[in-house]
Amino acid sequence: MRSVGKPVNGFRKKDRIQRTLDRLYGMAFVCASYVYAKRLRSCTRMGIDLPDRQFRTNLDRLPDCDDVEKIELLAVGRRAVRRGELDAVILNASGQRGSIAVYNALFQKYKLINKQAAQEGLELYAEMWDDAKENPGKHPNIDRLMLVVAEDMTLVGKINGKYAS
Incomplete structure (x- = not known):
């Protein structure tokens, strides 16, 4: 000092x-x-x-996402299994609204989901993350974030048909 x-x-x-x-x-x-x-x-x-x-x-602390109908995820990068193809679609439907909120917040902040963004997303899932670790396949949206962290992948998102910007 x-x-x-x-x-x-x-x-x-x-x-x-x-x-x-x-x-x-x-x-x-x-x-x-x-x-x-x-x-x-x-x-x-x-x-x-x-x-x-x-x-x-x-979820209560995340930005509002009522106008988001769907989020399309595209895997990019050298570790992606199906590079550039549609990886998944998260619809704003019952049972997936929490994932819509988390993924939307991550895309607002990072514009894409890389290892750092995925780690923050997993922390937001809180106790659901623990359940996903114990039961692989039960929470596919959490499993996807864990795969991004493990494989150092990148996901690009299209929110309502437009790329996150």
Whole structure:
């Protein structure tokens, strides 16, 4: 702190000063709780205060998507199985409205779904993500995000027939 011209009060140990400097310059002290908190803060850029461990609570915090009828997903990139072809369609129907909200929020923020966007999407799914890990195939929209993270794929979306922009 002294080296950047800020007063240091009460720091007696050199490692505390170094830790403070590291945080000041963005080289954060890494522990499990810090990594989780950093992911939570990254979700606030989507207009979410903090993702909760309840999917329903996270849905209430997402941007409105009543005008979205469907989202068409196209796989792109070298790891895509069917490159450039229609991968899936998520309709705004009962049972898929939550996925419409999550995917719409991700496309609004990132314009496409890459590994980082998929990770944020999985955190928004909260307890549903845990269920999808235990029961593969039960939640195909969550499985798709897990595949994007695992295979480092990219999904491009067409919302109501128009590419996300």
